[in-house]
Amino acid sequence: MNLNLEIKGKGYPILCLHGHPGSARSLSVFTNHLSQRYQTIAPDLRGYGKSRPNGNFQMQDHLDDLETLLDSLKIERCLLLGWSLGGILALELALRNQKRYEGLILIASAARPRGNHPPITPQDLFYTGVAGIVNWIKPGWKWNIETFGKRSLFRYLLSQQTPQAYHYLASDGVSAYLQTSKPAQKALFQALKAGYSRLDDLNHLKIPSLVLAGENDVHITCASSEETAKTIKQCQWRRYPNTAHLFPWEIPTQVLQDIDAWLNTLKFD
Structure with a gap:
């Protein structure tokens, strides 16, 4: 499927993946900043934003879409950045073929996501x-x-x-939120109902990683993000106090500074 796409800047490519509900636009807090030094590639995932789906699909289809996208752009290697659901997809891409990715940034995400959201009235x-x-x-x-x-x-x-x-x-x-389709919601809920977990597969992951989480996150708990960070071999971990799932919108300056500092430790091929 052809995905709607926002490409900004020039330099080493970073594939930026949004959460649910979300779109390429919801990643502007990252892409506006990172595109000053890198090339940011932010698609609307299938069923989100302007990437309208042709009927129902499964989470696996997102991965096929994204690999096809990178192939079409002739990108052999890149960095991965994913927020929430986007982080899970970024992790899946890395586990599929980690030789293609220079590094992994997970934001409010986890290999075994758990929530503790209070009942909604x-x-x-x-x-x-x-x-x-x-x-x-x-x-x-x-x-x-x-x-x-x-x-x-x-x-x-x-x-x-x-x-x-x-x-x-x-x-x-x-x-x-308004552009998130019913097939996208269905695909996500089916995956969560099946009890998604890739924690046991993280020992195979050998690329540098950065995991960031808000201490008060009830959608994907800070504890589940920390569990992921401690299981990945080459990983830096940051917990931000008095923040929740949308912490990049709460403390953007601090988050971007930490991402910049981590990126400065990488040596690109």
Whole structure:
């Protein structure tokens, strides 16, 4: 399948993979910065953004799409960066053929993802809808954050309820949510229901890796990310206090500094 694609910058390529719900646009916090030194390649995964699916599909199809994409761009080697679901796909690509990848960056992701999200109430859904609509109209409005945002499901996605984070929600989050297809949701839920885990296969992974997690993440827990980091042989690990699943939107400067520092340790072929 031909994927909608955003390519920025020049230099060593980094394949950047978004989460669920998500799109290439939701990775702008990374691609706008990294494209100053590298070439960032951010596709809308099948069923997300503008990559519309032709019927139902399985998670395996994402991997085939991405390898076909790299082949079409004549990219023999690159770095991998994945956020949430994107991190799981990046990990799968590396396990398929690690000789193709120079390094791996996992953000709010894990080889055995586990969550501890509290039950969702009708009131949660109501406040989330109102907060999202108001924030789309007036991004980062403190009154909306205090009145609706902190009572909505956004309180689980963001520990730091700041205007900056809400600006990212408005510019990069709303459209991604609205464009996520039912086949994409079905494929993900089927994989999770099957009890996804690649933890036992990580001993085969020998490429340099960086794993970053928010301490208060309830979607993919910090503990599950740490478990992955400690199982990968060549891995640096960072835990960010007072942050949640969308921590790159909460503390972008710190996250990008840590990614830059790790990238500076690599020697590209």
